[in-house]
Amino acid sequence: MADPLLQLDGLSKAFGAHQVLDGIAASIAPGEIVGLLGPNGSGKSTLLNAISGFLAPDGGAVTIAGRDITGLPAHEVTRAGLARTFQLPSMPTRMTTREVLAAGDVSAGSARNMLRGAAQDQRIDQLLEMFRLSHVAKLPASALSGGQKKLLSVALALRGAPKLLCLDEPTAGVHPELRSEMITILRRAARDGTTLLVIEHDMLFIRQLCSRCIVLDRGQLIADCAPEELEKNAAVVEAYLGKSVEKGKTAR
Numbered sequence: 354m355a356d357p358l359l360q361l362d363g364l365s366k367a368f369g370a371h372q373v374l375d376g377i378a379a380s381i382a383p384g385e386i387v388g389l390l391g392p393n394g395s396g397k398s399t400l401l402n403a404i405s406g407f408l409a410p411d412g413g414a415v416t417i418a419g420r421d422i423t424g425l426p427a428h429e430v431t432r433a434g435l436a437r438t439f440q441l442p443s444m445p446t447r448m449t450t451r452e453v454l455a456a457g458d459v460s461a462g463s464a465r466n467m468l469r470g471a472a473q474d475q476r477i478d479q480l481l482e483m484f485r486l487s488h489v490a491k492l493p494a495s496a497l498s499g500g501q502k503k504l505l506s507v508a509l510a511l512r513g514a515p516k517l518l519c520l521d522e523p524t525a526g527v528h529p530e531l532r533s534e535m536i537t538i539l540r541r542a543a544r545d546g547t548t549l550l551v552i553e554h555d556m557l558f559i560r561q562l563c564s565r566c567i568v569l570d571r572g573q574l575i576a577d578c579a580p581e582e583l584e585k586n587a588a589v590v591e592a593y594l595g596k597s598v599e600k601g602k603t604a605r
């Protein structure tokens with residue numbers, strides 16, 4: 354097997370007495386698309402925050418492409434090849450959709466990655482078209498709908514062809530017709546060498562996109578299996594307290 358692109362070793366995080374991540378160990382191979390599942394409050398976003406440098410873990414290690422990035426600040430983790438999106442993306446009020454894409458990493462408050470030249474213009478046009486945002490290219494990014502902001506944040510994260518892309522509920526608020534296009538775009542990104550870790554409650558999306566899922570419950574990793582095996586996994590069914598994780602249903 355290829356060396357893992359992402360390796361988590363005993364990752365832990367507590368908020369006061371609340372152990373939110375409890376020794377998470379997992380590895381993801383280059384080009385894999387892995388779903389990160391679990392009931393509300395199970396620790397999924399905290400895990401993404403600990404991987405991406407938005408939160409320092411209390412213990413354990415995170416390695417990306419062989420480099421130990423444990424505890425590094427977010428901008429250095431970005432430099433190591435990680436891009437991420439947030440559950441509720443916020444966009445600057447004074448920039449248009451197109452300008453946000455041209456400026457690059459607005460989440461880090463930086464215009465360092467400013468793209469210039471015809472090739473870059475072409476790349477931005479391509480992203481706007483791919484994510485069905487061409488018609489709102491000149492609108493302030495903050496005026497976009499929640500779903501359009503989600504699409505813009507995924508476009509922005511993909512712009513730099515990251516080694517690892519972590520998505521936090523990428524389809525929430527996105528028009529159902531665009532979900533299958535997002536699957537196509539993300540699959541293509543994986544073929545081009547980006548590894549994906551995706552938090553998502555829409556099980557149909559997960560089944561269509563991911564080859565593997567890891568499942569958290571109360572801060573512990575309780576399953577690591579193919580999406581179609583989830584509903585047969587007693588620990589997963591128990592974690593969701595009987596709520597369906599079947600095809601087409603939403604798991605929360």
Ligand SMILES: Nc1ncnc2c1ncn2[C@@H]1O[C@H](COP(=O)(O)OP(=O)(O)OP(=O)(O)O)[C@@H](O)[C@H]1O
Nearest residue numbers: 368371373391392393394395396397398399400440
């Ligand atoms: N900064 C924080 N301070 C204190 N507690 C926190 C903090 N961030 C998260 N938590 C708690 O950690 C637990 C896990 O939260 P987290 O957001 O990681 O869960 P999640 O699985 O992403 O949930 P959801 O599916 O609802 O987004 C929750 O009980 C939450 O209240």
